[in-house]
Amino acid sequence: MIRLEHITKTFGSLIANNDISLDIKKSEIHALLGENGAGKSTLMSILFGLYQADSGNIYINDELVMIKNPNDANRLGIGMVHQHFKLVETFTVLENIILGKEDTKYGFLSLIEARKKVEEICETYHLHLDLDEKIKNLTVAAQQRVEIVKMLYRNAEILIFDEPTAVLAPQEIDELMKILKNFAQSGKTIVLITHKLNEIKMVADRCSILKRGVLIKTVDVDKTTTKEMAEMMVGRQINFEYDIPKQKTGKSVLVVEDLVYQVKNEKALVNHVNFEVKSGEILGIAGIDGNGQTQLVEMITGLRTATSGKILLNDKDITKSEIRKRSADGMSHIPENRQKHGLVLDFNLAYNLVLQNYYKEPFQKHGFLDKKAIYDYSDVLIEKFDIRSADGKFSSARSMSGGNQQKAIIAREVDKPHNLMVAVQPTRGLDIGATIYVHQQLINERNNGQAVLLVSLELDEILDLSDRILVIYEGKFVGEFEKDKATAEELGLYMAGIKEGLTHAK
Ligand SMILES: Nc1ncnc2c1ncn2[C@@H]1O[C@H](COP(=O)(O)OP(=O)(O)OP(=O)(O)O)[C@@H](O)[C@H]1O
Ligand SMILES: [Mg+2]
Numbered sequence: 001m002i003r004l005e006h007i008t009k010t011f012g013s014l015i016a017n018n019d020i021s022l023d024i025k026k027s028e029i030h031a032l033l034g035e036n037g038a039g040k041s042t043l044m045s046i047l048f049g050l051y052q053a054d055s056g057n058i059y060i061n062d063e064l065v066m067i068k069n070p071n072d073a074n075r076l077g078i079g080m081v082h083q084h085f086k087l088v089e090t091f092t093v094l095e096n097i098i099l100g101k102e103d104t105k106y107g108f109l110s111l112i113e114a115r116k117k118v119e120e121i122c123e124t125y126h127l128h129l130d131l132d133e134k135i136k137n138l139t140v141a142a143q144q145r146v147e148i149v150k151m152l153y154r155n156a157e158i159l160i161f162d163e164p165t166a167v168l169a170p171q172e173i174d175e176l177m178k179i180l181k182n183f184a185q186s187g188k189t190i191v192l193i194t195h196k197l198n199e200i201k202m203v204a205d206r207c208s209i210l211k212r213g214v215l216i217k218t219v220d221v222d223k224t225t226t227k228e229m230a231e232m233m234v235g236r237q238i239n240f241e242y243d244i245p246k247q248k249t250g251k252s253v254l255v256v257e258d259l260v261y262q263v264k265n266e267k268a269l270v271n272h273v274n275f276e277v278k279s280g281e282i283l284g285i286a287g288i289d290g291n292g293q294t295q296l297v298e299m300i301t302g303l304r305t306a307t308s309g310k311i312l313l314n315d316k317d318i319t320k321s322e323i324r325k326r327s328a329d330g331m332s333h334i335p336e337n338r339q340k341h342g343l344v345l346d347f348n349l350a351y352n353l354v355l356q357n358y359y360k361e362p363f364q365k366h367g368f369l370d371k372k373a374i375y376d377y378s379d380v381l382i383e384k385f386d387i388r389s390a391d392g393k394f395s396s397a398r399s400m401s402g403g404n405q406q407k408a409i410i411a412r413e414v415d416k417p418h419n420l421m422v423a424v425q426p427t428r429g430l431d432i433g434a435t436i437y438v439h440q441q442l443i444n445e446r447n448n449g450q451a452v453l454l455v456s457l458e459l460d461e462i463l464d465l466s467d468r469i470l471v472i473y474e475g476k477f478v479g480e481f482e483k484d485k486a487t488a489e490e491l492g493l494y495m496a497g498i499k500e501g502l503t504h505a506k
Contacts, residue, residue: 022218277453
């Protein structure tokens with residue numbers, strides 16, 4: 001179906017794709033695996049016409065094609081769900097889906113036909129969406145669904161998914177995997193970029209492994225273990241087990257009392273929540289996306305104003321504090337939406353690394369930024385956290401690969417003075433090596449006496465790291481578990497609201 005021949009793409013001195021030749025068969029699910037920055041998104045962006053290869057050819061059905069832009073790609077039946085969504089925040093779901101493919105009547109936008117078609121797609125593939133909601137009000141997972149429907153709406157035959165499950169809840173992932181299989185069975189050809197080896201095992205026929213721009217190998221998924229794939233990808237042996245020593249917790253660092261978030265006349269999204277996080281523990285909040293965890297964290301970190309209740313950080317009431325004050329008072333934050341709340345995309349990496357303390361010495365002196373101090377400091381963090389990008393500290397955050405953007409945020413937040421770390425989906429989109437690294441950072445935080453609040457849709461992450469787990473359902477905590485007292489199945493029942501019973505809620 002697709003043949004890539006000798007594709008090379010450079011950004012400045014960096015070779016993002018180095019002489020890659022790869023064929024993808026009709027109606028197969030072909031996985032692309034590789035570390036952050038290996039060149040997966042670049043390669044697929046070339047196929048989708050977002051980038052032009054410096055050299056090399058693309059054949060579709062044995063025919064040489066020129067794909068100069070996404071419209072060319074669309075005409076050739078190629079669709080792509082991007083790693084970072086390309087949606088218009090102020091438009092509705094429906095408007096986003098049809099954008100560029102609008103029907104008009106007498107010069108006016110006609111949505112009736114489009115709405116019907118979109119509703120059919122949503123129903124066929126169980127993709128739940130409120131078509132009239134604005135994108136900016138949607139959870140990240142719902143935005144992902146919009147991207148998928150947008151592609152299906154264009155009748156694409158070759159579907160490229162760039163880390164589609166990074167933002168989905170376990171149930172949604174299962175659903176999507178079924179959808180992918182259906183697509184393949186109905187003759188569509190699928191490229192699936194993912195860092196999750198179990199997904200590759202579940203659905204993919206073949207898997208191509210990239211490392212630093214080079215295609216290492218294409219393997220049959222049936223005949224290769226996940227461990228083998230992982231090791232080909234990172235080029236060394238890896239260990240998935242963590243050693244988390246037992247330790248006593250210290251004082252309460254974060255205390256949340258009777259916290260509520262409610263829009264007038266609507267159901268409370270966070271409904272009288274109480275909990276605390278102590279020094280030296282990782283408290284995990286598990287829950288299916290959309291159960292209030294986003295609003296809860298946003299109130300704690302200052303992105304959203306609480307309706308009522310109290311938030312104490314190191315015994316100080318911060319319920320109404322501005323964000324900078326919370327940061328100065330000891331809060332670090334790895335936000336859910338890294339591009340929107342974690343980075344200034346058009347600043348370079350070095351400047352992004354001092355966003356929390358550029359106004360303090362040594363980065364600021366006599367009202368001026370000290371560039372040398374900023375760049376020297378960034379050298380240290382880039383080295384220590386192994387942040388990779390084309391132009392090092394001078395790279396714009398926008399140009400960095402998703403995983404490396406996340407590493408930059410983590411570097412900044414871990415390194416600044418703090419005793420509370422609020423980590424929301426901290427390993428979303430990270431490769432296996434980087435995931436283990438971030439987990440180790442959070443464990444170190446805990447071992448060093450920091451309080452860690454971990455919010456994640458990934459149950460394995462919660463189970464692996466948390467000393468204590470709270471399950472949130474419809475804005476309330478419905479279950480609390482000590483380490484090793486909960487199985488994934490049991491947590492799942494609480495997360496789905498089937499079981500309830502908070503034994504010792506505080
Ligand atoms: N527009 C750009 N300008 C400069 N460098 C870029 C650009 N796009 C990508 N790069 C660089 O090319 C390399 C490959 O990036 P790419 O996004 O393809 O990686 P990836 O395999 O998709 O990684 P991830 O798993 O983190 O998404 C990275 O080093 C990245 O910084
Ligand atoms: Mg990518």
